[in-house]
Amino acid sequence: MKPxxxxxxxxxxxxxxxxxxxxxxxxxxxxxxxGALKASLFLTRETAVExxxxxxxxxxxxxxxxxxxxxxxxxMAARIKEKALRTGLEYGVLGFVIYVLWxxxxxxx
Numbered sequence: 001m002k003p004x005x006x007x008x009x010x011x012x013x014x015x016x017x018x019x020x021x022x023x024x025x026x027x028x029x030x031x032x033x034x035g036a037l038k039a040s041l042f043l044t045r046e047t048a049v050e051x052x053x054x055x056x057x058x059x060x061x062x063x064x065x066x067x068x069x070x071x072x073x074x075x076m077a078a079r080i081k082e083k084a085l086r087t088g089l090e091y092g093v094l095g096f097v098i099y100v101l102w103x104x105x106x107x108x109x
Contacts, residue, residue: 003075006074024061030043
């Protein structure tokens with residue numbers, strides 16, 4: 001991936017990823033904790049569970065996470081001169097992201 005493309009992907013996925021991740025954290029806590037439910041202001045327990053377990057939210061989280069992590073890793077790897085270290089970083093992050101996507105997909109079946 002070209003560095004300019006990677007940078008564009010990181011920039012364009014950062015805010016949506018922050019919003020989706022934040023919403024998943026808030027709805028997760030609100031669905032299990034009375035204190036978090038009260039602090040969330042606008043959620044009921046049913047709404048929190050519905051949002052948190054939504055296949056659409058998992059898909060959004062997975063796609064945004066994959067694009068952001070892959071592009072960010074490419075940007076980081078471009079700065080590493082030692083090829084073995086660069087390759088290890090790329091494969092390590094890619095493996096972890098694939099694992100997370102696997103859990104998101106299998107968890108929704």
